[in-house]
Amino acid sequence: MSNSPELTGLFARLASQIDIRKHETSDSDQPDDVLVAALNQSLNLSESSRVRVLNTALSLMCFTAPQVFDSVTDYSVNTIVSVLSSSVDCKVLRFCKGEVLRIGGSISAHDCVGVMESCADILGKLKEHGMLSCSLLYAVVRVAAMATQFRYTMQVTPVRVVQSTDGSSHAISKLVHYIPKRISFDNQELQLRLLLWYLDPQILVEDVSQVLLDVVGRPFICLSVELYGKMEWRSIIVCLALSPVMFIETRALLHSWFLLTGLASVLELQVELVSMVLDLLSRPMWWGLSEGVGSKLPFSHAYFLFKHRLFRTLAGPLSCGGFLDLILQIKKSISQTKRSYHATLEYIATTTSTVDHKSTWAMAMNFPDWFYFASLSLLSEKNFSDSYMSRTDEDNQLPAAAAAWYIAWILDPVGDYGLLAEKLEKLSRTFIGKHLSSYQHKKTTGSYEVKLKKAKPNDKTKGASQEYTCQTIELWLQEFQDVYICYYGRLTGSPKLHEVQKIDIPNNVMFRRITLGILLGCSGSLNEDGCELLLHYVATGTVLQSMETQHARLKHRRWNCDRQENRITCIEKCSRKEAVAxxxxxxxxxxxxxxxxxxxxGTREIAIDYICQIKLRVVKYLLKCVKRLLQFEIDQNNGVWIEDLHRRVLRWRHQGKDIFHGHKDLDDAINVIASKLP
Structure with missing residues (x-):
C-alpha cells in the first residue's frame, strides 16, 4: 500500500472518523451505546452488514464512545505511519542482466505534494482534539525528503518525471505550522527540523532571521547564555551541529548578510553560532545529547571544509607564537590569491573570492579574539606581561608590526592595508612613549602635531608605570581619529580625502574598537576619567572635548576642573542610543x-585579578550610562531590554569575582533596575 491513491484513501478514512467523533460527541444528549452503534456502522465496509458483536462487547467492557474513537484514531495514524515508512527503502531492481540501485521512496515527488497536503489537513484536525502526532509529521516529511524524481519501469534506465511540483513549497509551509516550538532532543524531532531545512531552505533562512531579529531588538542580550538557555534556540544549534552542510549554509548566509548590511549584530550572531557549535562538539552531553548521538558527531573538518588548517590556528589558544603563525598563513593565502589574479586577470572575481564565505578573511572574522589580541599587542605597555613578551624580540617591534598588519587587513582586506598598517604602527609608537609628565601640542592642518616632554631622571615615578592623563588620552584620540579620516575619508560631515577600494563593512565601529587594546593592556595606567574618554569614543565615535579653547587664560587647575565638569555633563545628557552603546x-x-x-x-589568580582591575576602571562609566538610560520613559516595548539589562549587570558584577561588596552606587542602580521590571 505505497501508491499515492491508497495513501490518500487512508487519510480520507481517518478524516471521516475524526469528523464523526466531532459530530457525535458534540450532541451530549445521546447515550454512549448510540454513539458506539454509529461507530460500528462506520467501520463496517458493507452497508448491508448487521454485525452487532462490537456493540455488545464494548458495552460489557464499559468503554465509552470517545475512548473508542481515540483508539481507532491512534491505530489509523499508526497504520499510515507504517505505510509511509515502508515506502522508503533501498532496493536493487534487476532486469535481464542489468541492475539499478534505487535509494529513496517509491512515491514520486509529484505525488508527495498531495500526500503532504492530506497530512496537513489531518494534523489540523488532530490538533483541534489535542492529539497532534509528531510521528505522522516526521513520517510524511521523511517520505518527501526521500522522494525520487524518477519513475522506474521495466526498463533499466530510469525515466525522469517532468511533472511540475510547484505546490511543494506551499504544502511544506502548511506542515511547518505544526512543528513544536520547543522540540525535545529526541533524535526523530531533531531530524524533522533538518529534513524541513533540506526540503525548503527558506525555512532555515526564516529560523535564522527570527533569531537575528530578536538579537537586534535586545541590545543587552548575553547571546552565548541565551543560545544555550532558550530551548528553541538551543535546538537550532544542535541541528546545525548534526548537519555540517546546514552549518556551512548558515555561515554563508550570515556572512552574505554582513557584507550587505554591515550590521555588527549580524557578525555577532555568526561568531556566537560558530562558538556554540564548537562548544557542542567538545561536550555534546552537556548540551542535552545522548551518548549515542554525541559519539556520531563528525570531526571539525566536516564543518570547515575551507581553510581547515587556518581554522585550527584560529580556534587554538591565544599566544604570540600562534599569532605569528596566523600572520604567515594569511600572507601565504593572499600571495596565492594574487598569483591567481595575475594569471587570470579577473580582478572582480578575485576581489569577490577575497571576502566571500570561503575566504581567509571570512574565517578570521569568526574569531574576533585575535583582533583584540592584536589590539592589545599594538597598544599595551612593554612590561604588561613578561611571559608574553619573552617570546618576542627585545625591542618589541615585531609584534607591534604584525599586530598593525593584522588589524589593517581585517579592516580593509581588499584595499591598501599596508598604508593603514604603517599609520597604526606609528600611532602605537606614539602612545607607548607617553610615560611623560606633560603633553605639549599644537594644531596643524588636518591633524595634531604632538611633542613629548620626557620625564626627568629624578622623577619619583621612575621605574614605575605612570598614569596617563586625560589630556594625553584626549589628544591621542584626536590623532587616532585623524588617521581614520585620512584613510577612509567618509566620517560624518567630513570630505572624502581620497577614494580607497574597500568593502562596505562597519569600519568605523571596528576601527574604534582598536582602542580597546589600551583598556585591555594598560588599565593599570588609566584613571576612571581616562577610561571614560576611551569608552565613550568606542561607543559613539566622538572624542569628549575639553574647554581649553574657552578657558585658555585660566590656570591649569581651574582648566582641569572645567574640563572634567564638561565631560560629565556631556555623558549625562547623551541620547538613549549613546547610553545603550x-x-x-x-x-x-x-x-x-x-x-x-x-x-x-600566568596563573588563574592573576587572570581573575586582571578582569577585576578592568571592572574597577569602567564601573563609573557603566553607572553613568545606566543612570542615563533609566531617565528615559520605559514602555511595554522596552520591558524586554530592562530584563536583559538587569541580568547583564548582575552577570557583569560576578565576572572574575564580585569585588563590589558595599558599593552603594552599583547596589542602588541594580535596585532601581529591578523596580522597573515588568
Missing part, C-alpha cells in the same frame, strides 16, 4: 577580557 561597550570589554585573561596571565 556605552553600556554595551563595557559589557563587551569585560567579556573579551574574560576570554583573554588566561592567555595574558
Amino acid at each position: 556605552g553600556a554595551c561597550v563595557v559589557f563587551h570589554l569585560t567579556d573579551v577580557a574574560e576570554k583573554m585573561s588566561d592567555s595574558v596571565s
Whole structure:
C-alpha cells in the first residue's frame, strides 16, 4: 500500500472518523451505546452488514464512545505511519542482466505534494482534539525528503518525471505550522527540523532571521547564555551541529548578510553560532545529547571544509607564537590569491573570492579574539606581561608590526592595508612613549602635531608605570581619529580625502574598537576619567572635548576642573542610543577580557585579578550610562531590554569575582533596575 491513491484513501478514512467523533460527541444528549452503534456502522465496509458483536462487547467492557474513537484514531495514524515508512527503502531492481540501485521512496515527488497536503489537513484536525502526532509529521516529511524524481519501469534506465511540483513549497509551509516550538532532543524531532531545512531552505533562512531579529531588538542580550538557555534556540544549534552542510549554509548566509548590511549584530550572531557549535562538539552531553548521538558527531573538518588548517590556528589558544603563525598563513593565502589574479586577470572575481564565505578573511572574522589580541599587542605597555613578551624580540617591534598588519587587513582586506598598517604602527609608537609628565601640542592642518616632554631622571615615578592623563588620552584620540579620516575619508560631515577600494563593512565601529587594546593592556595606567574618554569614543565615535579653547587664560587647575565638569555633563545628557552603546561597550570589554585573561596571565589568580582591575576602571562609566538610560520613559516595548539589562549587570558584577561588596552606587542602580521590571 505505497501508491499515492491508497495513501490518500487512508487519510480520507481517518478524516471521516475524526469528523464523526466531532459530530457525535458534540450532541451530549445521546447515550454512549448510540454513539458506539454509529461507530460500528462506520467501520463496517458493507452497508448491508448487521454485525452487532462490537456493540455488545464494548458495552460489557464499559468503554465509552470517545475512548473508542481515540483508539481507532491512534491505530489509523499508526497504520499510515507504517505505510509511509515502508515506502522508503533501498532496493536493487534487476532486469535481464542489468541492475539499478534505487535509494529513496517509491512515491514520486509529484505525488508527495498531495500526500503532504492530506497530512496537513489531518494534523489540523488532530490538533483541534489535542492529539497532534509528531510521528505522522516526521513520517510524511521523511517520505518527501526521500522522494525520487524518477519513475522506474521495466526498463533499466530510469525515466525522469517532468511533472511540475510547484505546490511543494506551499504544502511544506502548511506542515511547518505544526512543528513544536520547543522540540525535545529526541533524535526523530531533531531530524524533522533538518529534513524541513533540506526540503525548503527558506525555512532555515526564516529560523535564522527570527533569531537575528530578536538579537537586534535586545541590545543587552548575553547571546552565548541565551543560545544555550532558550530551548528553541538551543535546538537550532544542535541541528546545525548534526548537519555540517546546514552549518556551512548558515555561515554563508550570515556572512552574505554582513557584507550587505554591515550590521555588527549580524557578525555577532555568526561568531556566537560558530562558538556554540564548537562548544557542542567538545561536550555534546552537556548540551542535552545522548551518548549515542554525541559519539556520531563528525570531526571539525566536516564543518570547515575551507581553510581547515587556518581554522585550527584560529580556534587554538591565544599566544604570540600562534599569532605569528596566523600572520604567515594569511600572507601565504593572499600571495596565492594574487598569483591567481595575475594569471587570470579577473580582478572582480578575485576581489569577490577575497571576502566571500570561503575566504581567509571570512574565517578570521569568526574569531574576533585575535583582533583584540592584536589590539592589545599594538597598544599595551612593554612590561604588561613578561611571559608574553619573552617570546618576542627585545625591542618589541615585531609584534607591534604584525599586530598593525593584522588589524589593517581585517579592516580593509581588499584595499591598501599596508598604508593603514604603517599609520597604526606609528600611532602605537606614539602612545607607548607617553610615560611623560606633560603633553605639549599644537594644531596643524588636518591633524595634531604632538611633542613629548620626557620625564626627568629624578622623577619619583621612575621605574614605575605612570598614569596617563586625560589630556594625553584626549589628544591621542584626536590623532587616532585623524588617521581614520585620512584613510577612509567618509566620517560624518567630513570630505572624502581620497577614494580607497574597500568593502562596505562597519569600519568605523571596528576601527574604534582598536582602542580597546589600551583598556585591555594598560588599565593599570588609566584613571576612571581616562577610561571614560576611551569608552565613550568606542561607543559613539566622538572624542569628549575639553574647554581649553574657552578657558585658555585660566590656570591649569581651574582648566582641569572645567574640563572634567564638561565631560560629565556631556555623558549625562547623551541620547538613549549613546547610553545603550556605552553600556554595551563595557559589557563587551569585560567579556573579551574574560576570554583573554588566561592567555595574558600566568596563573588563574592573576587572570581573575586582571578582569577585576578592568571592572574597577569602567564601573563609573557603566553607572553613568545606566543612570542615563533609566531617565528615559520605559514602555511595554522596552520591558524586554530592562530584563536583559538587569541580568547583564548582575552577570557583569560576578565576572572574575564580585569585588563590589558595599558599593552603594552599583547596589542602588541594580535596585532601581529591578523596580522597573515588568
